[in-house]
Amino acid sequence: MTTAQRTSADIGDSALADAFLKGDEACLATMYERWGSLVYNLARRSLGDAREAEDVTQLVFLAAWRGRAGYSPDRGTLPGWLTGITRRKVADALAARTRRTELVAAAGAQLVLRATDEAVRPEAAVDRVLLADEMSQLPAPQRRVLNLTFYDDLTQTQIAELTGWPLGTVKSHTRRGLRRLACRLREENLIACAA
Numbered sequence: 574m575t576t577a578q579r580t581s582a583d584i585g586d587s588a589l590a591d592a593f594l595k596g597d598e599a600c601l602a603t604m605y606e607r608w609g610s611l612v613y614n615l616a617r618r619s620l621g622d623a624r625e626a627e628d629v630t631q632l633v634f635l636a637a638w639r640g641r642a643g644y645s646p647d648r649g650t651l652p653g654w655l656t657g658i659t660r661r662k663v664a665d666a667l668a669a670r671t672r673r674t675e676l677v678a679a680a681g682a683q684l685v686l687r688a689t690d691e692a693v694r695p696e697a698a699v700d701r702v703l704l705a706d707e708m709s710q711l712p713a714p715q716r717r718v719l720n721l722t723f724y725d726d727l728t729q730t731q732i733a734e735l736t737g738w739p740l741g742t743v744k745s746h747t748r749r750g751l752r753r754l755a756c757r758l759r760e761e762n763l764i765a766c767a768a
Contacts, residue, residue, distance in 0.1 A: 590646045601638050608652050609634070612659050619663045624730055625670075628740055629662045636662065673729075707757050715750030718743055 584592075584603055593600040612633050616626035636658050637644075644654050708716055721727045721735065729747060733740040 586651060587646065590644070590651050593641055593651070594644065594646075596641070601634065604637070604651060604655070605634055608655050611652060612655055615656065615659045616663055616666075620666055620670075624740065625666055629659065629666055632662045633658045704758075707754055710757065711750050711753055714738075715746045715753065718746040719750045719754070722747060 584600075589600055589603060593604065609630060613626050613630045616629040616633075617623060620626055620629065633655060637655060640658075644651070708719060711719070717736070718732055721732045722729075727735065729743045730740060732738075733743045736743070738746075
């Protein structure tokens with residue numbers, strides 16, 4: 574009888590670990606049934622956000638599957654190993670959140686500076702036109718995400734809900750769009766290149 578033919582309750586932890594190490598995909602589903610709530614609850618408590626906790630839970634099980642060769646039953650149990658992966662993924666999520674917060678704060682500070690300068694700087698209107706032109710050159714998904722972010726003041730989670738795209742896709746479009754926009758503006762000498 575293969576692992577897939579047994580119910581998850583019939584499979585012992587050691588048999589599950591052996592089958593997992595051999596690449597039996599049914600074991601991943603069984604592991605998720607058994608320890609998915611453990612991983613989710615750890616992430617939820619650490620992050621305080623249900624959606625982020627769901628994303629981290631998916632990342633943990635994906636990382637476990639891809640890195641299963643690194644699991645050694647002699648060094649610990651599967652739930653203990655998953656807990657370690659969860660801690661690392663939570664730390665990554667918190668670091669990304671901090672980077673996003675800093676980026677938003679920096680952008681907000683720039684907007685405040687620009688708002689006070691616009692009364693003095695008539696070229697601000699020209700800058701807006703040039704920026705709009707450069708944004709029109711971006712691929713449609715990246716342009717849509719950036720427009721929703723900056724003009725509609727939506728968070729990435731709200732954009733994901735509005736568009737139906739996964740949160741990771743929204744984050745990728747944001748990052749790629751900002752990079753591409755920065756590169757285009759540097760090429761046009763519209764912004765100073767970072768040293």
